[in-house]
Amino acid sequence: MIKVSRLDGMEYYVNPNQIECIEVIPNTKLVMLSGKHHIVRDEVDDVLEKIEAYHRRICPPVIQE
Numbered sequence: 001m002i003k004v005s006r007l008d009g010m011e012y013y014v015n016p017n018q019i020e021c022i023e024v025i026p027n028t029k030l031v032m033l034s035g036k037h038h039i040v041r042d043e044v045d046d047v048l049e050k051i052e053a054y055h056r057r058i059c060p061p062v063i064q065e
Contacts, residue, residue: 002050005041
């Protein structure tokens, strides 16, 4: 789960595996696979960094020697 903030500042968590796409309208809009959407205060680059960090935590890279 990644933490995002609503426009009113309330923080909550979303499952990044359920995000279908991200739109900038000018706020960041997370469109979920269910069709539901969330408009968040977070900048799109911040959301993408959170998603990447989430995936690194759950599936760390394999180091080959």
